[in-house]
Amino acid sequence: MTQAGLTRELGRFVARVAREGAPGEARAVACVGFIDTTGTLIAARQEDAVQTLLRALAPLPPGRARLLYGAQTTDAGTAALVNGTAAHALDYDDVALRGHPSAVLVPAIVSLATEMGCSGARMLDAYVAGYEVWGELVDRETGIHHLKGWHPTGIFGSIGAAAAAAVLLELDEEQSMHALGLGASQSAGLMSNFGAMSKPFHAGRAAQAGVLSARLARAGFTASADALEHPQGFLAAVSPRGEVDPVREVAVHARWQLPARRMNVKRYPLCYYTHRSLDCMLALRATCPFAPEDVEGVEVHMSQEHATVLRNHRPTTGLAAKFSIEFAMASAIVAGRAGLGELTDGFVQQPLVQRLIERVYVMAIPADDPHTPAAAWADQVIVTLKDGSVLQGEPVHQALGHAERPLGPADLRAKFVDALAHGRYEGDAQALFDQLAALEQMAVFTL
Known part of the structure; x- marks a missing residue:
């Protein structure tokens, strides 16, 4: 690890992505995350967890961020909470990095980007930044967070979403560092809540926390410069057995993980x-x-x-x-x-x-x-x-849909169309798929 420390180095990386963008091959993988998560999000619009959350939040604050790809709008933080909960409510969203990164990153990005009028390319860059930061942190732990009772989607998601939101808001290195620290302090999610509405709520809260963290950092709100690597910091606090490495060199400066470490797309809406x-x-x-x-x-x-x-x-x-x-x-x-x-x-x-x-x-x-x-x-x-x-039965090493056995374009489209039908989507599902597939060329996100 350089003298700067992990939190500051990751803040530097996030600011670099905001300035320079991500490579095309990483954006292409991120686009799959947007397509699949949009489908699972819309599919869950009528789920009890989503509708109960909406009733509890009523009346919603005003804003320009769309809820559940419908006509209703609210502020970006509330939209991220609701949309993130919906994205994970059916447990049909993709899997990677020991959790469900897209169910957190996509709702946070879409909600904030809709409010801001960001380009599709910047949204893809934000996803890449969040995914890379999430992977950087997960890879420092040898233990299994689930066995300690942690839900990795909730505990890592708030930091990944903070990185993504920081790219959309074009935060500098110092601000990005604070955003990551603020995200770390909002990490939460217990495995004991699996099988209840609380599990998808973990994803929604992580998405909302990321939006809030980046906005606070932009306004001058601070976190510790060693919030992630300190002996009483994030990595040590959530480590199941203390087998964590907070000091090794930061890999994100040397290589992009996403092109070679794709998400696994689910064929079934179960764990x-x-x-x-x-x-x-x-x-x-x-x-x-x-x-x-x-x-x-x-x-x-x-x-x-x-x-x-x-x-x-x-x-x-x-x-x-x-x-x-x-x-x-x-x-x-x-x-x-x-x-x-x-x-x-x-x-x-x-x-x-x-x-x-x-x-x-x-x-x-x-x-x-x-x-x-x-x-x-x-x-x-x-x-x-x-x-x-x-x-x-013949033993199965990797499920169909795993990064090593990816779904083909036709299967991905079929899942998307079926998901939108389940969610009673009012528009043209095929057209929405095509728009998302061309997200990188979208000058202003208006779906």
Whole structure:
């Protein structure tokens, strides 16, 4: 680490992005984040978490930032809170950096950019800055934040969003440093709230905190110059076992992470830790069809770390089912899918679904994937039928949609269009997709 320290060096990096922009290959990946998150955000417009939040905030303060891609507007901070909560409400948003970066970054950027009249290129640059800062901090920790009870989306998101907002506001190095420190002091999110409205609220609050942090810094509000790296600072405070490196050289000055470290786009609106097993089960059903009534038991082979996050073993609501490997397997067996239509209280409570939930067991295997902390090298499902037959699925190393197995343009568009239909979007979904795909050429963001 240079003598300047981590917080100041990251402030310098954010200010550099504001001045010089990000490379085209990084902007192109960021554009995928905007497309996918816009879809998941609109899809969740009618969700209880979003509508309850709106009722609690009423009457909304005036402003020019749009809510939920509809006609209603409010100030940027409130819009970031609501839009960020919506982006994560279905747990259908992308995954990377041990959390859900786009669900925080995109709502913060869109809300503030709409109010300011920013260009699409500057919005993409803001995303890149937030993503890079988030990755820089995550990579300094060897422990698993989930196992300590932290939700990384909430604790890192407020800092990433502060970096993104600082780019939009064109803050200088000193101001950007303060914005990051202010974001760090607003970090929050507990894993115990998974399966409740509080989980998407973590993303919304992080987006709102980022907007507020950058605005405060622009006005002269200060934070400590070592807020991130101090022994009583952010990294040490949230470290599960104190295994954190606050002093190594800052990587963002030497290379861009985003082009090589893309986000993973979800195919299912459930916790990402269910996705490899879902791919395995659905492939098994396709090659070896069997009736749900014939299932005696299902073994899911996955790491104990991932199983710990999937804390809801007997869910009775769609919200709780998002964090249940038992439900994921039951849904795949009964419906042949695990989509938005299955994440309802009515489907979860079906007697056949509940019976299958009780027949699913987790077999913990080593978390030995060197490239994915806390993950096994591959997840696998084994189904035992009542006649004694045993069906083994092919182990799945990376779920379809992972950065190593990315969705093609047609699949990304299909997910987007389906999401907008679910959210009862009033406009032309295909046209909105095309506009977002051309975000870099947009002189003023007006969607």
